Amino acid sequence: DAGITQSPRHKVTETGTPVTLRCHQTENHRYMYWYRQDPGHGLRLIHYSYGVKDTDKGEVSDGYSVSRSKTEDFLLTLESATSSQTSVYFCAISEIAGSYEQYFGPGTRLTVT
Amino acid sequence: GESVGLHLPTLSVQEGDNSIINCAYSNSASDYFIWYKQESGKGPQFIIDIRSNMDKRQGQRVTVLLNKTVKHLSLQIAATQPGDSAVYFCAETSGGNQFYFGTGTSLTVIP
Numbered sequence: 001d002a003g004i005t006q007s008p009r010h011k012v013t014e015t016g017t018p019v020t021l022r023c024h025q026t027e028n029h030r031y032m033y034w035y036r037q038d039p040g041h042g043l044r045l046i047h048y049s050y051g052v053k054d055t056d057k058g059e060v061s062d063g064y065s066v067s068r069s070k071t072e073d074f075l076l077t078l079e080s081a082t083s084s085q086t087s088v089y090f091c092a093i094s095e096i097a098g099s100y101e102q103y104f105g106p107g108t109r110l111t112v113t
Numbered sequence: 114g115e116s117v118g119l120h121l122p123t124l125s126v127q128e129g130d131n132s133i134i135n136c137a138y139s140n141s142a143s144d145y146f147i148w149y150k151q152e153s154g155k156g157p158q159f160i161i162d163i164r165s166n167m168d169k170r171q172g173q174r175v176t177v178l179l180n181k182t183v184k185h186l187s188l189q190i191a192a193t194q195p196g197d198s199a200v201y202f203c204a205e206t207s208g209g210n211q212f213y214f215g216t217g218t219s220l221t222v223i224p
Contacts, residue, residue, distance in 0.1 A: 004156075031210065033210070040216060041216060042202060042204070042213065042214030042215050042216050042217070043157070043202075043204070043212075043214040044214070045210075045211060045212060048210050050210070056210070058210075058211065059211065059213075090156050090157070092156075100145050100147055100162060100204075100206060100212070101147075101159050101162065102159070102212075103159070104156030104157045104158070105156050106154075106155060106156050107154075107155070107156055
């Protein structure tokens, strides 16, 4: 998985609790992305980062926030988890803007009860 | 909004046969297309890409065809092997960091 790790790999949490997912890369790639994958939907972009402390919203950003304080780490936070955020979350990295070859992490399966 | 779809949710092929997986898109401004392979429990893996100024591109055992007139692309896998069993999906972008992904076709290779 191209030097990308995600933690935790599985998590069950209750509605209303905060949750933070971590993506860590060892490739020194500039761009990092968070996607969610749900049945009946393709991967959907939540947020992405184009550098340390530089982030932007994706297609489905409501209810999520992100932070990137170091090149290698990109955090996704659900401030108050809802059942609709039950999903598999993937982190991806790429070297250059418009370099469409993204490398994906192994995913985090999140269940909100 | 964008929509990227796949014609069939499942496809079964005999080992050694060729596989064809199709994808339709709706945004005529899309200028870059990608095919990914996703094995069970893993993240997507890049297979091949094609720019809108091309209509065909070949890789190792894979070929992508792009028909901009009907907004359709296909992935052809030659001599399909059991290791090719996975979900395949297309993605497109009209530039920038917003990518739109299809829902996927599950390919099963029968030994």
